Amino acid sequence: MSAQPAPHSGDVHGHGVVHGHGEEAGHGSLKGYVTGFLLSVILTAIPFWLVMGEVIADSRVTAFVIMGFAVVQIVVHMVYFLHMNSRSEGGWTMLALIFTLVIVVITLAGSLWVMYHMNTNMMPMPHDMRSMP
Amino acid sequence: MDQAHAHSPVPGGPVNFYVTEEHEHVHSGAGTMLGFWIYLMSDCLIFAVLFATYGVLGRNYAAGPGPADLFDLSLVALNTSMLLFSSITYGFAMLLMERNRKAATLFWLGVTGLFGLAFLGIELYEFSHLIHAGATPQRSAFLSSFFALVGTHGLHVTFGIIWLVVLMVQVAQRGLVPENKRRLMCLSLFWHFLDVIWIGVFSFVYLIGVLP
Numbered sequence: 335m336s337a338q339p340a341p342h343s344g345d346v347h348g349h350g351v352v353h354g355h356g357e358e359a360g361h362g363s364l365k366g367y368v369t370g371f372l373l374s375v376i377l378t379a380i381p382f383w384l385v386m387g388e389v390i391a392d393s394r395v396t397a398f399v400i401m402g403f404a405v406v407q408i409v410v411h412m413v414y415f416l417h418m419n420s421r422s423e424g425g426w427t428m429l430a431l432i433f434t435l436v437i438v439v440i441t442l443a444g445s446l447w448v449m450y451h452m453n454t455n456m457m458p459m460p461h462d463m464r465s466m467p
Numbered sequence: 468m469d470q471a472h473a474h475s476p477v478p479g480g481p482v483n484f485y486v487t488e489e490h491e492h493v494h495s496g497a498g499t500m501l502g503f504w505i506y507l508m509s510d511c512l513i514f515a516v517l518f519a520t521y522g523v524l525g526r527n528y529a530a531g532p533g534p535a536d537l538f539d540l541s542l543v544a545l546n547t548s549m550l551l552f553s554s555i556t557y558g559f560a561m562l563l564m565e566r567n568r569k570a571a572t573l574f575w576l577g578v579t580g581l582f583g584l585a586f587l588g589i590e591l592y593e594f595s596h597l598i599h600a601g602a603t604p605q606r607s608a609f610l611s612s613f614f615a616l617v618g619t620h621g622l623h624v625t626f627g628i629i630w631l632v633v634l635m636v637q638v639a640q641r642g643l644v645p646e647n648k649r650r651l652m653c654l655s656l657f658w659h660f661l662d663v664i665w666i667g668v669f670s671f672v673y674l675i676g677v678l679p
Binding site: 362363364367368370371374375378381382384385386393396397400401403404407408411412415416422423426427430431433434437438441442445446449 | 500501504505508511512515516518519520522523540541544547548551554555558559561562656659660662663666667669670671674675677678679
């Protein structure tokens, strides 16, 4: 993932792949990987502890906290493991990511919203009543 | 193969060849990483739809077993750690690839593959456990969407491992040539991407699922 792939330079074959993908931008460093790993371990351990230790009494609050940790950990993975930044490939990877995120948010929020209201407004059927707790 | 034109200023003089299509640029890897990233984004949409399906259907148990009855969180935690370890070992492989250390790169790729296999093994054990307990995909909408989502992720990991083995053979035979480095970088994106998807799976499906 290079900032400048240098498509017209003469030494494309020899160096375009190796050095064109800037080492700090393309592959990260040992420090970066270890930082990402440690952050991921912490961000994974806390939600598991919250659920397995039944720390918060309110399930709704726990669910929101878990989703918050998940979002933070996804960002950590993106930065430290996938080396996302606004410069790689001239910003096109970031643009593709933003576009995807917009579609993902519309898909998830739209499905959950519409189907939730459909379920609540549905007339109760006899077998639904039976399976209710 | 190359569309080359022969030109000579004088008949019978020295002939200069030049290639009209610059084939080397196709293999330079400049566009490959962006193209592969766009593939990953499309894959991300597949998982988004599966997550949405699970979000909609995940509480429809049809009077069958629910997440709290079925999921063993300590097994999920073990599975998560396997995938996380495989992520950092792949990172080590990439760092050593940068320094052209072929044997060390192969070693860490092998370790990554073993962690991936461990992940798959635990997941298959979990699936077989569920199916033996009668919690098959046909049992309820919750289980259908669960197996669709987690199974698709497991299928991705399976193909990732196959790809990893193929690349290990290629690196062993041809060495760390630019083409193999490019391929390893694509697999790196794929592998870390699968870990990102797993974050969503263990948070949204397993952890939130077992909440009372």
